[in-house]
Amino acid sequence: VDDRGLHYGDGLFETFAVRDGAPMLWDHHLARLSAGCARLRLAPPAPRLLAEEAGRLCAGQERGVLKLLLTRGPQGRGYRIAREGHGPAGRGPTRVLTLFPADPYPADHYRDGVAVRVCATRLGLNPALAGLKHLNRLEQVLARDEWDDAGIAEGLMLDARGDVVEGTMSNLFAVGEGRLYTPPVAEAGVAGVMRRLVMERAAALGVPVAEERLSVDRLMGAQEVFLCNSLIGIWPVRRIEQAAFEAGPLTRRLMAQVAPYSLMP
């Protein structure tokens, strides 16, 4: 109860797809965690220790979800971070690793695509926190609480300017004008691990990829739209509010590329 993760959301997390006893995209996740630790001036855990703990937890699991939560640990009251040489330095970072069952996603999400809505809850612009998978997630909580229709798989979030950034739990890509594009995450949003893999794979396939600000109008005019995260892999989008889309050829090619690293069927 005295952990700064609870009091201030002072920490980071990673969510890994587990397949055949191993967390997927380990290096991608650890690179993001390490970058996040540097930005929050938080001591990163030893990679070898993490790998050992994660391996032990995931052993024998055919499919699962591993969540790693890292906080600045327990300290006294107040925003100030206690550091060596400046009073009581606390007991160091807290690590929580939890293994969850892999609830299978509906097959039609992959076959036909998903219907999504546009959320009213906006993402604040904040370069100091943007990109990080940090523990300050009330914007996502409030956005996800806007709908209760099982037919809507995800909600898109706009930033304070009104540009599309991402889904509540996923990143967003669009195909059009001969290339793949996705909103930048320098001022709002999460630099998703699957987002990175998609960009790498697209580039390897010779598809031009760009990070570009994306208005709702421009999104509605895209040829293909898809969502991605480490667990779902890629979901084609078949509908945004009233606008219909096709799960096009580039989306299908990328789905085949990332399937082995996610919980895709």
Added chain:
Amino acid sequence: VDDRGLHYGDGLFETFAVRDGAPMLWDHHLARLSAGCARLRLAPPAPRLLAEEAGRLCAGQERGVLKLLLTRGPQGRGYRIAREGHGPAGRGPTRVLTLFPADPYPADHYRDGVAVRVCATRLGLNPALAGLKHLNRLEQVLARDEWDDAGIAEGLMLDARGDVVEGTMSNLFAVGEGRLYTPPVAEAGVAGVMRRLVMERAAALGVPVAEERLSVDRLMGAQEVFLCNSLIGIWPVRRIEQAAFEAGPLTRRLMAQVAPYSLMP
């Protein structure tokens, strides 16, 4: 470890000054907590139960600090809030009440005023969260981590537009043009309980009070500037970066008004 307070900062807190065995400004704090619960669609605790728990914890304490932390409680993975009738509803909200000792603040902070700096870390604009004393506090953590000079008592935070909003742990007031003014907290910042008391007391003294956007330039031209929160009461500001201020007559009058409700000497 499965509490949504830890995973998402999905909750609220209140920090009470304790004097003579009782938490101060109880009704003000509970009103803000209740408004926050409504905004986060979180079930508020029964006021009578809270009063009983707080009273028991504070009994016999001449001076202290009571922190009440309220979260949405433990639930499964994912941003979606589990509610009655939609799968497992979780175990309900978590309440944590902690009593801390009242570390006395330096006497010169009240006598001569404090020196403050302007932080580089900005507050994102987000009407959905603004005003609330929620658990997403990484902006304050990063801002407070910008300096390590014991001579600087507080850091001012600007919003994404560049307007002054508040301190990392306090609200800000300025005196000028015949009135008292403070930045609005509709898009960023915390609706402080002491901020509310100051506004009430100023109005009762016949001093015009206004919520107005405040540029750094305008702040630097103010006749008096002070900071407030539930614990410190009021600290006059004697210096912001290189600009000097006097602890003027209105600041002194308001200090006398709020002293009994805070940890002021």
